[in-house]
Amino acid sequence: MKQLGIGIGWRPEIATAVEGLDGIDWVEAVAENLCPGHLPDSLVRLRGRGVTVVPHGVSLGLGGAERPDARRLAELAARAEALGSPLVTEHIAFVRAGGALTASPRLEAGHLLPVPRTRDALRVLCENVRIAQDALPVPLALENIAALIDWPEDELTEGQFLAELVERTGVGLLIDVANLHTNRVNRGEDPAKVLDALPLEAIAYVHVAGGVERDGVWHDTHAHPVPRPVLDVLAELAARVTPPGVLLERDEAFPPTAELAGELDAIRSTLRSATRRPGRPETPSVLAAPDGPVTSDGPVTPVGAAGRVSARTGSAAPPGTAVPTSVPPLEESHRSRERLALAQAALLSSLTAGTPVPAGFDGPRLRVQARALAAKRADVVAKVAPELETLLGDGFREAFLAYATCRPMRGGYRQDALDFARWLLDAGRPGDADTRRALGRWWKERAGARPPGRAARLLSTVSRAARGRRNPSTYLVGKGVETNSSLT
Incomplete structure (x- = not known):
């Protein structure tokens, strides 16, 4: 992969500004916001000028307990191919x-x-x-995330966790240096120690972004200038190490073009x-290293069409080559996933459904x-x-x-909007009758159904309560989830 250079996160709100900025070598776009068959005109023009576009995923949830969804992977692969991208990126996180x-x-x-570092x-x-x-046609790189919380059972430091991840998978x-700063404020982690533990040759590129501190907590907002x-x-x-690429992220409260240019200059x-x-010494990225043979010194697993990168040799494996991995027995793997x-689930239920705080948090x-999150x-x-805001x-x-x-959210943000409107209507809100009728029409047009009347709502409530008594397993998510689940 070629050296990326200096880039900026492409967002529709600043598309024109991004096209007009001097010295932009590449851009990164949120993968889920792109349709491979109908790319935004701005990205098409940038690609025509030779600007590299990297799709940045946010919904795979590779740190979750379940295996990655095949449909989401296929969609991410399609976006990478449509953009002619040299790599794709995602996060070390769970989202469901x-x-x-x-x-x-x-x-x-x-x-x-954040995933527990266990x-x-x-x-x-x-x-x-x-x-x-x-499943992907190009190499994958993963981002360290910002966190407000620690898992009580962590066994590894951030640096150790990332280093082992690279060693095992390539x-x-x-x-994201802004996330390293966030974790310094919120979790007491020294960015220098994290960097010292990293395999520097594995760095594909770097994120830089702004945030704000409130009441002793640093919020990684992507809506404020990059601080010193x-x-x-x-x-x-x-x-x-000289990073192959550095990218400025901005997602909200977009400033004038001159301010974006100033941050890039900084x-x-x-x-x-x-x-x-x-x-x-200068350490090239493994993703930019020349192709070369990968020697096997342990158990191996086959790689897909794109090949995989060896963390030990810094060489990209040709298609069909195998790299050393440590594959646990199937039974132990399943037990790990269950735990x-x-x-x-207990943590996310506490965060989104109001159930008790899990022990140790x-x-x-x-x-x-x-x-x-709310x-x-x-x-x-x-x-x-x-x-809805109107x-x-x-x-x-x-x-x-x-x-x-x-x-809790149960089906993406568009479903969340529908569920919110339904919740308001169930409660007889808004108080103004004309506004309530307009909200009801909005909901009906998008949900394809008629908002229930008072009698139907009462029957639904009684039925949910009965189901809850018959199914004790719903303790994980509490009454809030049970109420929401009736809308499916």
Whole structure:
């Protein structure tokens, strides 16, 4: 893969600005927002100018207990092929829990949540990464995420966890220096120690973004200017290795083009002024290394059409080559998935359905995370269903946060918008009759059904209560999920 250079996250709101910025070598686009057969005109023009486009996924949930969804993988592969991308990226995170492994309703987080840094979680993550690598037409790189919470049973440091992941799978790393700063503030993790533990040759590229500190908690908002401490972490990384690419992320509160250009200049200046540490030679990315043979010194597993990268040799494996892996027995793998599934379901249920805080977690910090998840849902629902904010006016956000407190997302943001409207109508809201009728028409047009009357709602409530008594397993997700699940 060629060196990427300096890039910026492409978003529809700043598409024109991105096209007009000087010195942009590449862009990154959220994969789920792209349709392979109908790429945005702006991206088509950028590609025509020779600008590389990298799809950045957010919904695979490779850190979850279940195996990756084949449909999601196929969609990500199609986007990479449509864009002619040299690689695709995703996150080391889980985004959903529950389901068959826990015999409980499936929960959606609506955002990225940290995986426990345990041997169980690492085993499952590595298996999921291999499945994804085999399904994708280009190499995969994974991003470290920002977190507000710690898992009480962590067995590895962040650096150790990432290093072992690379060693076992040969996956590339997308290092987000803003997330390293976030975890320094929120979890007391030293970015320098994390960087010291990383296999630097595995770095595919780097993210830089802004955030804000409130009440001692750093929120990775992507809606604020890049602060000096984040640039300092970038300098720490650049003192160890010259990254193949560095990208500025901005997702909200987009500033004028001149401010974006200024932030890109600050990134360039930081990279130029970084002092190479003694004994730290230039280290090429494994994703940019020339092809070469991969020697086997242990159990192997076949790779897919794209080939895989060896973390030990720094060489890309040709299609059909095998690389050393450590594959646990099937039974132990399944037990690891079950244990991880129960732990993640209990945590996500607490965050989104108001069930008790799992043992060992910091209750106040979990409440901060729960509010952050609900706020994220409100922001995205306002984007995918702007009519709701128009109808409800200033009361939209307060009403949505009240709805989200004990009602997990169950089918993506568009379904969340429908469920929110249904919840309002069930409660006889809004108070204004004309607004309520308009909301009812909006819901009916999109849900393809008639909002239930009072008698139907009462019968539904009684039926749900009876089902809850017959099925004790619903304790994981509580009354909020049971109420929501009746809408399927």
